[in-house]
Amino acid sequence: MALKSKLCLLVVLLSVVALNVAFAKEDPELKQCKHQCRQQQGFDDKQKQNCERDCEEYLKQKEEIERQKEKEREEHERGGGGEGWEFYTRNESQEGEGEDQQQRQEEEDEEEENPYVFEEEHFDTWVGTREGRVEVLPKFTKRSNLLRGIENYRVGFLEANPNTFVSPSHFDADIVLFVVQGKATVTIMKKEKKESHNLKRGYILKVPAGHPFYLTSTDENENLFIVKLFRPIFLSGHYEAFYGPGGQDPESFYTAFSWDLLEAAFKTDRNRLKRLFRQQKLGSIMKVSKEQVQGLSKRGEGGSGIWPFGSESGSFNLFRKRPSKANKYGHLHEVDSKDYEELQNLNLMISYANITRGAMTAPLYNSRATKIAFVIDGEGCFEMACPHLSSGSSSEQYGHGQGSRSSMQKQKKSKRYQRVSGRLTRGVVFIVPAGHPYSLVASPSNNLEVVCFEVDSEGNIKYPLAGDENFVKQMDGIAKELAFNVPNKEVDRIFGNQEHNFFLPGPTQQKQGGRAYA
Amino acid sequence: MALKSKLCLLVVLLSVVALNVAFAKEDPELKQCKHQCRQQQGFDDKQKQNCERDCEEYLKQKEEIERQKEKEREEHERGGGGEGWEFYTRNESQEGEGEDQQQRQEEEDEEEENPYVFEEEHFDTWVGTREGRVEVLPKFTKRSNLLRGIENYRVGFLEANPNTFVSPSHFDADIVLFVVQGKATVTIMKKEKKESHNLKRGYILKVPAGHPFYLTSTDENENLFIVKLFRPIFLSGHYEAFYGPGGQDPESFYTAFSWDLLEAAFKTDRNRLKRLFRQQKLGSIMKVSKEQVQGLSKRGEGGSGIWPFGSESGSFNLFRKRPSKANKYGHLHEVDSKDYEELQNLNLMISYANITRGAMTAPLYNSRATKIAFVIDGEGCFEMACPHLSSGSSSEQYGHGQGSRSSMQKQKKSKRYQRVSGRLTRGVVFIVPAGHPYSLVASPSNNLEVVCFEVDSEGNIKYPLAGDENFVKQMDGIAKELAFNVPNKEVDRIFGNQEHNFFLPGPTQQKQGGRAYA
């Protein structure tokens, strides 16, 4: 019943439509959609026609989805919500390739839903007060066994109002923070001193497992928004927060000890201790005064480095580093343990991509790293080729023991790659496993900004599959001819036509003079 | 039905009582208990009253437990045994905090039993002869999934009579030995030579996986007692012993081969081989003569280092190293790979704590390491704050998909920490996962001695939560005030009151002049 793999361009177009048109089952939306097609300046006539046909297809599909959803609502108690999701996962049969359609249809029935894209409803709320919240995705393997390669990572975010304080705690996980918005002072208690870090957009900070730390949102106007990667150290994929100072919510871990023990430990009467450990009723994110913020963000005592005076040790500003790829279609910043030593034991690279509106990344893949990507701003879509979801992929499905020794013709199936796609907006998380080709497209109206945690990044190479540096260009002429079974010249023409590299003009982007593709 | 979290002081007091008073359902025990309370010299009047009330509470609870146990005996076939355990795991409601009681009671029904403490009945007997035994705890994940972080470790012990010999064998596990009592000569067959090590109390020796070794208990009077940590190398958490020389019990692995093959391998007739490989019927731990012991413990041939002449390579005497913490309340010795190179690849620290009778360790936690502790002597108790057992802890219990995009108020629960506790006597094993605050208390009558294997110890920091070096003292004044929501002065007073560090006077320990706590 799962509906899959959406035409990416259409997603982008219709997401624009969606902003303008109230939800309707008929004409008005179709009309707008077609209008949008005709107005796309980069389109030639045929593309416009395709686009309009896609609009019709889309609406038929949408109606069907609506019917289906109503049916599902009756079956399941919780029903609602997922509309946005289904929209982006419907069948690619709309591409009108009749010969493939039926076969694909049959396969779909066996396939499970796309587990590579996470939207807001997938997050759990760990902390939620008037002043802020912490939301974390469940263990990836809760979603799908296909994600067990990143089972021992968790991803989440903190959002806190201006002038707020986040209570001290420690975690049984290493944490990497990336500041997306706002300003923060983070204070970490190390072995025998404390270290304070003033952070703003683009700063990366690692908080090692078990180190108590607290945090102040120091901007007066802007919310603080921090993306977090957790690597639990004891239970794979499972971690806990431990609050020392606490009260009702969160509770202090001190109160789990017996009062006799605590009396002795603190040389203090139990009543006094109870008053101390139960007084905090504001939750772990609380409003603070301007003066308190100043006190908390002032220069650290005793030389603990405070930005901008000597923060070099401890945190790293991603934007201080030159982009590793940059042209007018986008830029990419990459930080690894050579830049920020603290990443060493995590085998982690952090990257930030800003894709210009209307542009795209060349289809590419990572040779070793798996990407956990968090969309921090803008709008766009994502396509990935995935062999695991395809019904023909799994060797486990092959028959066993049916062959005799002499037979070389055992049952086998050819590879088929399933398109996985998703609409990207702020807060969406998507996963790209090692080896999987993927591409990102920014909407025509907004730059798309993504921060990525690339785990197992040691020795990783990014292989572009199109654009000026694609690897097919380097292949032997004979190999190209054999591999594609067309004349070498034709392979070269196609793989050599795109003069840009890594960041490319996207499908909806205006080309010079409105010419069609070669 | 699980009963949890015992008042630690009471455990210690009553364990003394238990030695003096035969089990009785009424007055005599209560009388003794109250008498004990009144005699505690460190107690002020209020503490004495609390103590007496606790006695009453305890006996009520105990009767209830008895009733329950009888009921259980009828249900389960094996019934008996666990009395000591239930005693130390009953409800903390005895602390008389009515407001919390009911709520906790409800939660308990959902919780599983404390999986962090192991007593004698949890061990399996691997070897058991007239002359000695080897007992090993089952794979930790057999007990609980909460221990999967140490799934690939096993812990056990060897006890052997004086003047005994333990047969040669090899294991598919790395083994670390810690000698608690007696004297031993261990001979390891390395690539092309053998190495002999004379060991006594405090010696640590690593036997690498696959290396054949044999062992002699060389003291004439004292039993040999060795604590062992195993790290299996092929099957996580599962290992086997391979006996070459053997007979009926253990069998020799040679006899698994066909006699044809063995005849060729040894160029020897099968009847002669059978006589060789079946002659040993004494089991793997056997009595030997004084002369044989001398022969086995004499200086090794060809320069293999024998203590005390050059044993530096190979084994390490923990007591040669200065204690890292020491005061009149206890001392702590720590050995890691910087001291004993052989621990390098195991990422392991071995520590030994001797807590003076009546004293305690400050509540503290390890930032990265997980502690597998083995009580080697004395008496005491253990308390730990655990978020995993608490019903409010697990993010997995949060609802999914109930939130809409705009809603920030998804279901969430505050952290609650469950007390895990246990009575400590020789042979008890307890686990403290990374990040979990815990404390040990020695009984008023005996020092408590514990040897700990701290796995994943690289980069570990011990964070004391009370005592002179607790980390709260280092926090910013404003942060303390915000975190606890009480005036800074009050936080400082409480966190600054305890002048001792790491090892502290315990709950029952006499204070100067019998004054109550501040």
Add this chain to the structure above:
Amino acid sequence: MALKSKLCLLVVLLSVVALNVAFAKEDPELKQCKHQCRQQQGFDDKQKQNCERDCEEYLKQKEEIERQKEKEREEHERGGGGEGWEFYTRNESQEGEGEDQQQRQEEEDEEEENPYVFEEEHFDTWVGTREGRVEVLPKFTKRSNLLRGIENYRVGFLEANPNTFVSPSHFDADIVLFVVQGKATVTIMKKEKKESHNLKRGYILKVPAGHPFYLTSTDENENLFIVKLFRPIFLSGHYEAFYGPGGQDPESFYTAFSWDLLEAAFKTDRNRLKRLFRQQKLGSIMKVSKEQVQGLSKRGEGGSGIWPFGSESGSFNLFRKRPSKANKYGHLHEVDSKDYEELQNLNLMISYANITRGAMTAPLYNSRATKIAFVIDGEGCFEMACPHLSSGSSSEQYGHGQGSRSSMQKQKKSKRYQRVSGRLTRGVVFIVPAGHPYSLVASPSNNLEVVCFEVDSEGNIKYPLAGDENFVKQMDGIAKELAFNVPNKEVDRIFGNQEHNFFLPGPTQQKQGGRAYA
């Protein structure tokens, strides 16, 4: 009902018989078998008698197996096939040791089948065209949990006709190739250049995960046969092939992207792209002309090293290295990361053993490494002592909680080692876990050649259990006497009798003068 542990010699003898005699239930086969016994020149009278008795036993057993198989055929749909297997796994009771027989029989009922040996029917066909095939064993844990120590490895082979081309692809797995037969040119696309390697028998090549590569079978007459070890990098034990150039079978992963996206990426019209990505209908292994082979195997452009001119970087010829063990009974070549740097991160050694016909390896074990062995030529058999399959081995079967504190006599069972055995012919894979004693025997008529991937090889030591360098010889005299419970002289006589080392004359091999064993 499982039948186990075969007399190895008999296997070898009868495998010769099997070539000459059509299958028959009675006399002719028995006659031939006995004849063969009498003709064995190395046998004395008693051995000949034993051999003839074994022939009778064997045929009785075989008839029983036949009856059983027919019964099973009725129960199971697929019935046939496994004859060869059951033949080599029948009960050792034929060894006529009445005293053990009954006990063993009882244990067998609880035991699972030998999961350490894989034959052709266990392989899955990943690629199968007119011109070649790729066959891979399923994830080892699909077969048995006892193999979870090598869960993250896969093993397979490629066989390709002369003058064929294997399409470019990349894998989400590190791959190590060992060329058994034929000649190949492998071209790997690295970051910014391509590297070509001309390979022939004995060459080892690592293809790092994610690197696109293609391959040509360049010999005009001989098939190419390559053994492959895969180490998946994202999903443990599961990997996929990604074909860029492709068509119907395999499909190109490009076609999983939407045509809009591809048009933009390639700046090329979709019709043209469709022609390119669907033109290849020949499958991934295809015939090529002599000229094309020459083009593909010619010296690489721009200095990419091509054998024999400078292939030192990248590939390694195992036969260039001196054998680490060699005598007239066999030789052993071993390659690790000190020889071939590329193996560094894989913690892998590759070895090649050639055992002279009629000879054997001394029983031995690896202290840390686990061996994944692939028989590349010849005929022989394999015996291994395995404690995991034995009913007495598993500590998990011990009772829990039945002991009281004072009791030292808890339930326990002695170790028993089960013989695991298998007949070895080209294409058979067998596994030897760390610590497990094993031995290989070559048939009297053919050398046995085996290539082994030894995983977790760092710090591994091979411990011979018989032969001139066995470790028992080094033990203290007293220890030997105690361990075997026979006079030291007798131990020395037996363990000192075999003057050869590592490779030994085998059970059927002629000894000087036909004398019986001492």
